Amino acid sequence: MPSHGWFDVVKFSDGVTMIAEPGHYEDVKSYLVEGERDVAVLDTGMGVGDFAGLVQSLSDRDPIVVHSHAHFDHIGASFRFQRVLVHPTEADDLRSGYPNERFRPWFGAEYLNEIPLPGGFNPDVAEISGKEPTAMLNHDDTIDLGGRTLEVFHTPGHSPGGITLLDREARALFPGDAVYAGPMFSFRPYSDPVAYRESLRLLAELADVVDVVYPSHNDVPLTPQNIKRMHKAYEEIWAGRTPDESTAERDIFQYDSFSFWLAPGRYGTVAE
Numbered sequence: 001m002p003s004h005g006w007f008d009v010v011k012f013s014d015g016v017t018m019i020a021e022p023g024h025y026e027d028v029k030s031y032l033v034e035g036e037r038d039v040a041v042l043d044t045g046m047g048v049g050d051f052a053g054l055v056q057s058l059s060d061r062d063p064i065v066v067h068s069h070a071h072f073d074h075i076g077a078s079f080r081f082q083r084v085l086v087h088p089t090e091a092d093d094l095r096s097g098y099p100n101e102r103f104r105p106w107f108g109a110e111y112l113n114e115i116p117l118p119g120g121f122n123p124d125v126a127e128i129s130g131k132e133p134t135a136m137l138n139h140d141d142t143i144d145l146g147g148r149t150l151e152v153f154h155t156p157g158h159s160p161g162g163i164t165l166l167d168r169e170a171r172a173l174f175p176g177d178a179v180y181a182g183p184m185f186s187f188r189p190y191s192d193p194v195a196y197r198e199s200l201r202l203l204a205e206l207a208d209v210v211d212v213v214y215p216s217h218n219d220v221p222l223t224p225q226n227i228k229r230m231h232k233a234y235e236e237i238w239a240g241r242t243p244d245e246s247t248a249e250r251d252i253f254q255y256d257s258f259s260f261w262l263a264p265g266r267y268g269t270v271a272e
C-alpha cells in the first residue's frame with residue numbers, strides 16, 4: 001500500500017479510492033468515488049493529519065462530502081470542505097464537532113500502534129471543529145456526480161442517521177458502519193437493535209445487485225455474501241440463539257469474521 005504518512009491510499013478499479021488510517025486501532029476507512037464532474041468523499045477520517053490536502057492531491061474534481069454517519073472517526077476533516085451532506089438525525093453531531101476532552105482519550109497508547117502520529121498533531125489540544133451541513137441526506141435521494149450516480153438508503157441501527165450508498169452501475173455498496181468484519185456494537189445507548197434488523201434486511205436485498213462491498217472499518221473489500229451471512233446470523237439471534245458470552249451489560253454472539261454485541265432485553269422476541 002502506498003503510504004502518505006498517517007494515511008494509506010488504495011485505488012480500486014472502478015474509480016473508487018480508499019483512504020485508510022491503519023495507525024489507529026479503529027482502522028477507519030474513507031472513500032473517494034469519482035464522477036466526471038464531482039468526487040464524492042465518503043467520510044473524512046478521524047481528524048489526524050491533512051485529510052483535505054490528501055483528497056486534493058488525489059482528485060482534481062469538485063469534492064462533495066457524503067457522511068455515512070457522524071461519529072467522530074468519520075467527521076474529522078469535514079469542516080475543511082465546502083459541501084457536506086449528512087442525515088438530518090446526525091446534523092447536530094456534525095455541527096458540534098468533537099471537543100478535546102472527548103477526543104483526547106482516543107489517543108492513549110492502547111489505541112495506537114507503531115505508526116507515528118503526524119508531526120503537528122498533539123492529542124492534548126486537538127479537537128474536531130464543527131461544520132454546518134450544506135444539505136441533508138435522506139432515504140431515496142440520489143447524488144449526481146456527473147456520469148455517475150449514488151443512491152442513498154437510510155440504514156439506522158449502529159447510529160440513528162446511518163446511510164448506505166449504492167453505485168448500481170459499478171455494482172458497489174458502501175454501508176458505512178452498518179456492516180464490517182469484527183465486533184458489531186449494538187449495545188450502546190445510541191444503537192437501535194430493532195432498526196438495525198430492518199437495515200440488515202434491506203442490505204441483504206441490496207447485496208443481490210452488487211459485486212463488491214466497501215465498509216468503513218477493518219477488512220476491505222467485503223463480498224455481498226458477507227452481508228447475507230450477517231443478516232442470517234442476526235435473524236438467528238432474534239429467533240433465540242443462546243449468547244456465547246453474557247454479562248449484565250451485553251450478550252455477545254460470536255461468528256467467524258464478525259460478532260454481534262447486544263444489550264440484554266433490547267433484542268429478540270422480548271423487544272418485539
Ligand SMILES: [Zn+2]
Nearest residue numbers: 069071158177
Ligand atoms: Zn460509527
Ligand SMILES: [Zn+2]
Nearest residue numbers: 071073177216
Ligand atoms: Zn466508525
